[in-house]
Amino acid sequence: MSQLLLDVNGLTMRFGGLVAVNGVNLKVKNRQIVSVIGPNGAGKTTVFNCLSGFYIPTEGSVMLKNEQIAGLKDYQISRKGLVRTFQHVRLFQKMTVIENMLVAQHRHLNTNLFSGLLKTPNYRRLEKDAMEHAAHWLKEVGLLEYANREAGNLAYGQQRRLEIARCMVTQPELLMLDEPAAGLNPNETKELDELIIKLRDEHEISILLIEHDMSLVMGISDHIYVIAQGTPLANGTAEQIKGNPDVIKAYLGEE
Amino acid sequence: MNSSKLYNAVFAAGISFILACLMIGVKLDTDSTVLAVKGATAEQWAWIIGGIAVVFLSQLFSTQVDALFRAIPKPDIQALLPQQQKFATLKPWLIAAIIVVMMIWPFMVSRGSVDLATLTLIYIMLGLGLNIVVGLAGLLDLGFVAFYAVGAYTYALLSQYFGMSFWACLPISAGLAATFGFLLGFPVLRLRGDYLAIVTLGFGEIIRILLNNWTSLTGGPNGISGIAKPTLFGLEFNRRAKEEGAMTFHEYFDMDYSSSYKVIFLYLIAVLLVICVIYLINRLMRMPIGRAWEALREDEIACRSLGLNRTAIKLSAFTLGASTAGFAGCFFAARQGFISPESFIFIESAIILAIVVLGGMGSQMGIIFAAIIMTILPELAREFSEYRMLLFGLLMVVMMRWRPQGLVPMKRPNLELKQQ
Numbered sequence: 085m086s087q088l089l090l091d092v093n094g095l096t097m098r099f100g101g102l103v104a105v106n107g108v109n110l111k112v113k114n115r116q117i118v119s120v121i122g123p124n125g126a127g128k129t130t131v132f133n134c135l136s137g138f139y140i141p142t143e144g145s146v147m148l149k150n151e152q153i154a155g156l157k158d159y160q161i162s163r164k165g166l167v168r169t170f171q172h173v174r175l176f177q178k179m180t181v182i183e184n185m186l187v188a189q190h191r192h193l194n195t196n197l198f199s200g201l202l203k204t205p206n207y208r209r210l211e212k213d214a215m216e217h218a219a220h221w222l223k224e225v226g227l228l229e230y231a232n233r234e235a236g237n238l239a240y241g242q243q244r245r246l247e248i249a250r251c252m253v254t255q256p257e258l259l260m261l262d263e264p265a266a267g268l269n270p271n272e273t274k275e276l277d278e279l280i281i282k283l284r285d286e287h288e289i290s291i292l293l294i295e296h297d298m299s300l301v302m303g304i305s306d307h308i309y310v311i312a313q314g315t316p317l318a319n320g321t322a323e324q325i326k327g328n329p330d331v332i333k334a335y336l337g338e339e
Numbered sequence: 340m341n342s343s344k345l346y347n348a349v350f351a352a353g354i355s356f357i358l359a360c361l362m363i364g365v366k367l368d369t370d371s372t373v374l375a376v377k378g379a380t381a382e383q384w385a386w387i388i389g390g391i392a393v394v395f396l397s398q399l400f401s402t403q404v405d406a407l408f409r410a411i412p413k414p415d416i417q418a419l420l421p422q423q424q425k426f427a428t429l430k431p432w433l434i435a436a437i438i439v440v441m442m443i444w445p446f447m448v449s450r451g452s453v454d455l456a457t458l459t460l461i462y463i464m465l466g467l468g469l470n471i472v473v474g475l476a477g478l479l480d481l482g483f484v485a486f487y488a489v490g491a492y493t494y495a496l497l498s499q500y501f502g503m504s505f506w507a508c509l510p511i512s513a514g515l516a517a518t519f520g521f522l523l524g525f526p527v528l529r530l531r532g533d534y535l536a537i538v539t540l541g542f543g544e545i546i547r548i549l550l551n552n553w554t555s556l557t558g559g560p561n562g563i564s565g566i567a568k569p570t571l572f573g574l575e576f577n578r579r580a581k582e583e584g585a586m587t588f589h590e591y592f593d594m595d596y597s598s599s600y601k602v603i604f605l606y607l608i609a610v611l612l613v614i615c616v617i618y619l620i621n622r623l624m625r626m627p628i629g630r631a632w633e634a635l636r637e638d639e640i641a642c643r644s645l646g647l648n649r650t651a652i653k654l655s656a657f658t659l660g661a662s663t664a665g666f667a668g669c670f671f672a673a674r675q676g677f678i679s680p681e682s683f684i685f686i687e688s689a690i691i692l693a694i695v696v697l698g699g700m701g702s703q704m705g706i707i708f709a710a711i712i713m714t715i716l717p718e719l720a721r722e723f724s725e726y727r728m729l730l731f732g733l734l735m736v737v738m739m740r741w742r743p744q745g746l747v748p749m750k751r752p753n754l755e756l757k758q759q
């Protein structure tokens with residue numbers, strides 16, 4: 085049986101008087117794709133920021149593999165195997181694609197200063213492994229031939245894929261994607277769809293997804309959570325959500 | 340010609356007129372016993388009017404001037420170098436040749452040139468140190484001279500009070516400067532850009548004022564003099580050995596005394612130090628820590644999301660940058676034999692920053708070129724010494740218009756991947 089990877093209870097985030105997130109619960113099991121949907125400004129990105137440690141939640145618990153992570157520093161959380169992408173692509177623009185991939189492996193590579201200065205055999209081996217690991221993931225997202233290009237010069241769709249590959253080299257267990265399909269053409273969206281499924285089925289990680297593209301969400305999600313104005317509205321499988329009158333109202337009401 | 344252009348031109352000409360009148364047009368002079376305000380000579384007025392005309396016309400025809408600037412061919416230094424492959428095989432030889440030339444050259448030129456070259460090497464060291472902080476980690480530091488001062492005073496004081504040698508003080512100076520870098524790093528961890536610049540500026544001033552006012556220890560504005568010169572395995576370069584029983588260089592090798600030995604020796608030490616610094620920083624740039632500095636400059640939030648500890652990365656940049664300045668400071672004190680807070684004023688920080696920006700942020704080659712230009716140019720323009728700062732400013736403006744990315748922009752390393 086698949087077990088619980090992420091368990092969020094009563095997550096609340098207040099900015100002064102504004103309650104951006106209000107009592108959200110989320111459960112992600114191993115090897116699951118779970119989506120969070122909701123109208124613009126519903127608080128989805130804020131949920132991600134709370135989970136990844138960019139904000140310290142006002143209330144609520146966040147358990148990753150039965151360990152409380154709410155309140156930990158952002159870099160500590162990502163080292164525990166929870167990494168994310170951003171709604172607006174955040175690459176190291178002036179660095180090359182491969183350098184982007186190496187920075188993500190900083191923790192595995194950065195052993196001590198002197199072994200690097202002296203190029204000890206151990207350091208060389210680590211570096212070689214990191215390069216191979218990076219090459220593996222670049223190939224996986226189809227960017228191997230661009231390895232020595234500046235990341236900022238890639239096409240938008242390629243930048244999105246690089247961001248995902250960069251997360252994957254950190255060997256996460258839970259990958260959080262914030263609107264990965266935004267700005268992609270239908271073809272690229274289809275490739276993204278396949279990539280996400282592959283990550284779950286072959287690489288055995290779980291994915292938490294924020295997305296406005298309903299056909300993508302409905303097609304790949306194992307479970308869907310709906311948030312409106314910071315408050316949980318509904319959750320269930322794609323079929324259940326599609327037929328839920330509250331959800332339809334929330335979406336239509338907005339438009 | 341639209342009217343906004345004309346307005347701009349009149350405005351700029353007016354400003355130039357006011358400034359020129361204040362700075363060149365009137366002079367305070369003593370007329371026997373009383374102060375008198377004197378006007379400029381007719382010749383100076385002609386120059387002022389000419390200058391204002393240039394400002395007026397260049398504003399009026401700014402589009403054409405811009406086009407002219409764009410039309411000037413930009414020297415593509417990248418293209419002058421041989422191709423990647425060929426260059427890789429040539430590189431060790433080239434470096435060896437440069438080092439050999441640098442070693443032989445001082446024996447063939449005048450003392451003054453060697454001295455100037457030594458000064459240039461100090462600025463190269465400082466530029467390379469600041470490059471870590473500003474060019475790589477993207478943290479604007481306007482008080483870099485503080486670490487230079489810490490290095491210099493460390494050696495001066497240790498030598499004065501405890502008679503410690505240059506070679507022993509070199510690592511201590513670097514270490515102490517690094518400690519100061521680390522300490523400064525803490526309060527500015529959350530700051531970026533303008534705010535960081537202001538805090539570091541303040542830090543530089545604090546150190547200078549401290550040195551100026553702690554008279555009992557540092558000698559205040561009078562500085563410290565008679566700082567011992569470096570020795571070669573205990574051999575001094577003076578006419579007579581200072582310590583009882585010590586030998587001097589010319590006695591040991593049974594040569595006639597010449598003061599140029601000392602100058603050349605100092606130069607060779609500087610070359611050695613610069614080579615060490617270049618090698619170390621070059622390695623660091625290709626190591627995880629160097630990449631992390633750059634990643635921090637590019638996107639701090641992405642760094643955090645990938646498990647990089649920004650505190651450690653920022654502190655390491657400050658610490659290593661400062662230790663390089665400490666090295667340079669220690670050597671500076673040994674070369675001068677005399678230091679005072681005067682040597683560590685804000686304009687020094689500004690010059691070092693200018694070297695980094697003119698050279699091309701992050702690019703070691705560029706910084707070396709820029710340091711050479713910035714130290715040699717003022718010497719060549721000795722006749723204009725009164726207008727040195729003016730020329731300096733002009734150079735900056737022209738460079739930033741013509742080549743904003745710096746003399747030799749940083750090149751990304753090309754990493755070979757095994758095709759799977």
Ligand SMILES: Nc1ncnc2c1ncn2[C@@H]1O[C@H](COP(=O)(O)OP(=O)(O)OP(=O)(O)O)[C@@H](O)[C@H]1O
Binds near residue numbers: 125127128129
């Ligand atoms: N740091 C902050 N300070 C104050 N208010 C904030 C902050 N971050 C988010 N908010 C507010 O929280 C609410 C939710 O924003 P959030 O970005 O999470 O929405 P979202 O669901 O991701 O929307 P979208 O679909 O447009 O990306 C918004 O009203 C926003 O203004």
Ligand SMILES: [Mg+2]
Binds near residue numbers: 129
């Ligand atoms: Mg959002």
